[in-house]
Amino acid sequence: MDLSQLPDNPYLLLTPGPLSTTKTVKAAMLKDWCTWDDSYNTIVQEVRRRLISLTGKYSERYTSVLMQGSGTFSVEAMIGSALPKNGKLLCIANGAYGNRIIQTANVLGIDTVIQDSTELDEVDLSLVGRNLQDNPDITHVIVVHCETTTGMLNPIKEIAQISKEAGKIVMVDAMSSFGGIDMDLGELQIDFLVSSANKCIQGVPGFGFIIATKEAIASCKGNARSLSLDVYDQWETMEKANGKWRFTSPTHVVRAFYQALMELEEEGGPVAREKRYTNNQRQLVAGMKELGFETVLDERNHSPIITGFLSPTSEEYDFKSFYESMKVKGYVIYPGKVTNLDSFRIGNIGDVHAADIQGLLKAVEESMSWMQLAES
Numbered sequence: 001m002d003l004s005q006l007p008d009n010p011y012l013l014l015t016p017g018p019l020s021t022t023k024t025v026k027a028a029m030l031k032d033w034c035t036w037d038d039s040y041n042t043i044v045q046e047v048r049r050r051l052i053s054l055t056g057k058y059s060e061r062y063t064s065v066l067m068q069g070s071g072t073f074s075v076e077a078m079i080g081s082a083l084p085k086n087g088k089l090l091c092i093a094n095g096a097y098g099n100r101i102i103q104t105a106n107v108l109g110i111d112t113v114i115q116d117s118t119e120l121d122e123v124d125l126s127l128v129g130r131n132l133q134d135n136p137d138i139t140h141v142i143v144v145h146c147e148t149t150t151g152m153l154n155p156i157k158e159i160a161q162i163s164k165e166a167g168k169i170v171m172v173d174a175m176s177s178f179g180g181i182d183m184d185l186g187e188l189q190i191d192f193l194v195s196s197a198n199k200c201i202q203g204v205p206g207f208g209f210i211i212a213t214k215e216a217i218a219s220c221k222g223n224a225r226s227l228s229l230d231v232y233d234q235w236e237t238m239e240k241a242n243g244k245w246r247f248t249s250p251t252h253v254v255r256a257f258y259q260a261l262m263e264l265e266e267e268g269g270p271v272a273r274e275k276r277y278t279n280n281q282r283q284l285v286a287g288m289k290e291l292g293f294e295t296v297l298d299e300r301n302h303s304p305i306i307t308g309f310l311s312p313t314s315e316e317y318d319f320k321s322f323y324e325s326m327k328v329k330g331y332v333i334y335p336g337k338v339t340n341l342d343s344f345r346i347g348n349i350g351d352v353h354a355a356d357i358q359g360l361l362k363a364v365e366e367s368m369s370w371m372q373l374a375e376s
């Protein structure tokens with residue numbers, strides 16, 4: 001099809017997902033599929049295979065399962081299926097997504113030890129060891145990789161190492177990092193990882209996925225606290241029926257995701273994508289600093305995904321006007337999520353390149369002078 005016929009998006013999404021996708025990903029949705037037909041199920045199996053191939057050197061140890069819904073549905077499915085009835089969770093949290101995990105565990109009635117270092121602070125690794133020692137009945141440890149609240153990158157390698165030495169199952173919410181930050185799951189000793197279609201793999205929203213070791217998936221049998229969010233049952237059906245989902249699957253979204261996975265490979269895989277995102281983020285921070293902005297976090301805690309900036313203190317500033325001014329110029333930014341801190345966020349994942357960041361910085365400068373926040 002002639003892609004020039006497809007309308008351009010009126011603005012670029014500089015958000016942590018849904019994000020700006022390529023026209024080829026969007027165009028992949030222009031066909032209807034039958035959920036139980038072979039030609040569709042073959043695509044599902046290829047998607048599952050490609051996801052496993054992104055796990056690194058020990059990919060033969062891993063398997064994958066797709067789950068309907070937004071990323072949170074998959075997080076809930078993973079937690080609710082991984083923990084046995086008498087299981088106990090250690091949740092390491094420092095932001096909204098860590099808190100959502102705690103909330104999920106509470107709703108599911110799972111006994112949870114909380115280690116909360118608050119939004120702006122790094123995880124205290126010695127406390128992880130101490131919590132595991134004080135609570136020998138903990139069976140599973142969970143942490144968010146890139147805490148999208150602030151953009152903080154948590155030390156999953158060290159956390160997994162401490163947890164594995166204590167014999168625990170390790171679960172990672174890599175929603176906003178998988179595909180955009182290169183990681184070797186086997187080397188990192190990750191048992192379960194969860195992510196979704198509309199983040200760094202650059203698909204459109206509609207489903208999430210869980211990548212786990214084959215033993216970890218097998219251990220989920222009979223644990224689920226929900227019928228539709230049963231990871232084991234979903235996985236078993238996909239395995240036995242060659243890519244079939246138990247209930248209606250988001251066919252167009254899956255087809256678009258397959259295209260997104262091929263484009264990830266064409267780009268050079270997660271290593272190349274991480275490099276592009278890192279360049280975007282560095283260019284963004286350098287440019288914003290030149291315009292007088294300060295970042296919420298210290299630079300050593302930044303991820304190549306999203307960055308929080310402190311709002312200008314001037315009385316002339318309000319986020320809504322800034323947001324609207326940026327949007328008409330073609331850039332959608334993101335509100336802040338840190339409690340007690342006036343801030344906003346700019347994501348740089350998706351089909352976003354150096355020229356886009358340049359354009360964005362120019363729009364920020366123009367918006368500031370329009371809001372009389374700077375000399376024009």
Ligand SMILES: *Cc1c(COP(=O)(O)O)cnc(C)c1O
Binds near residue numbers: 016072144148
């Ligand atoms: C986006 C995201 C999620 C899932 O959010 P949904 O809105 O349910 O897709 C979970 N964890 C993290 C770290 C995220 O960035």
